[in-house]
Amino acid sequence: MAQNQGSSSGGGGGFFSSIASSFSSFKNQVNGLLGYEGLEVINPEGGTEDAEVEAQRGRWKQEERDSYWRSMQKYVGADITSMVTLPVLIFEPMTMLQKMAELMEYSHLLELADECEDPYMRLVYTASWFISVYYALQRTWKPFNPILGETYEMVNHCGITFIAEQVSHHPPISAAHAENEHFVYDITSKVKTKFLGNSIDVYPLGRTRLKLKKDGVIMELVPPPTKVNNLIFGRTWIDSPGEMVLTNLTTGDKVVLYFQPCGWFGAGRYEVDGYVYNSDEEPKILMTGKWNESMSYQPCDLEGEPLPKTELKEVWRVAESPADDKFQYTHFAHKVNSFTTAPKKLLPSDSRLRPDRYALEMGDLSKAGSEKSILEEKQRAEKRMRESKNQEFVPKWFDQTDQVAPTPWGDLEIYEYNGKYAEHRAAVDSSGTVEEVNFSTTEFNPWQFGNVAETK
Secondary structure, three states, X not given: OHHHHHHOOOOOOHHHHHHHHOOHHHHHOOOOHHHOOOOOOOOOOOOHHHHHHHHOOOOOOHHHHHHHHHHHHHHOOOOOOOXXXXXXXXXXXXXXXXXXXXHHHHOHHHXXXXXXXXXXXXXXXXXHHHHHOHHHHOOOOEEEOOOOOOEEEEOOOOOOEEEEEEEEOOOOXXXXXXXXXXXXXXXXXXXXXXXOOOOEEEEEEEEEEEEEOOOOOEEEEEOOOEEEEOOXXXXXXXXXOEEEEEEEOOOOOEEEEEEOOXXXXXXXXXXXXXXXXXXXXXXXXXXXXXXXXXXEEEEEOOOOOEOOOOOOEEEEEOOOOOOOOOOOOOHHHHHHHOHHHOOOXXXXXXXXXXXXHHHHHOOOHHHHHHHHHHHHHHHHHHHHHHHHOOOOOOXXXXXXXXXXXXXXXXXXXXXXXXXXXXXXXXXXXXXXOOOOOOOOOOOOOOOOOOOHHHHO
16 A cells, blocks of 8 residues: 555565565576676566577677676675776766766756645655656766865856865765755765676765755655666666655655666666655655656545546656767756856866866777876875875865764765855856866866875
């Protein structure tokens, strides 16, 4: 029943849980394929008999697959978030900070939520906004890990001011703040991974808070984990099976949505179903759709069945994307990567200015690889200098708090926006000078002690 779904936590209980368990044999039957211990190959459009053929597909040549498997096999079961140096060949010309900004694309939904008087429809709009980013997250290219102190700024979209900063290197933690006249968005993000041989489980240790300004309500999100399948053998694809829970901390209302796992011949892939519940955990609105296409809603009764004389209405649909884009970028992803969304006097620590990212964008993989290595060595040199001075890194735009937030996958140190970026932005915007900042005029500089590699 719908009420049982609402009271479950973290595992997708009840009806949805039974769906998930029905696909467990699908994975088990392909374990150990090709004689590689711990290897799992899954064809998302086929059945178990397609696994051997699928293993020969993907972006790697046979000798490359064997080489990567030999080098990576020792990491099976480990967290490889920042432990393994990966080839630039699998990267996209974007950093994780920029990828965090892609959530802003459909921010008109938050305008609707802020102006909405119905508390349950407010959750429909807000949940749909959080779901909308999964279309971008399905890209199988890896974003660059941000350098400590790296930032990303974005303006010129829905009146939003967005700032993100890499606030910790070990463990890697990013923080972001976004705001316009309708909402305030804050996130502290720390990713935990588990390498499983031919796949990676990604656990989103993070705290996401959203404030709607009109009524001052505060929402908190707990997203589902993600699995990246067929890393070495087969065509890489991404799935996010499990529960997404969005709670209105002000009222106690919440949304519980279950992301269906991909089954045989793609059954259930992309599908999302669930309910908006009131504070007594009674279903009020059902939600259904596909995270790569659209979401719809319909009022329901206490059994979770659609109310008579109501109809299913669409609330969000993914925008058309460029055809045959090399990195499967959306139009908005291109805007995120461009200087059209950059503010006046862009910070020199901005991701757009990274030489490795830019070289990859220009198609020069060799230069991208060498520039990435140079940046990583500079980061190590700065760490040595910081230790020699007995200093700790201090972020500019976010402050570490004493709060430690529990998540389903571990504890998280919380960083809070300190308001200094708004002061900086106001001072820059009020100045009469306009400095054009782009890759050719400004050197990437996130460094605390200047260019250590050149000054040591």
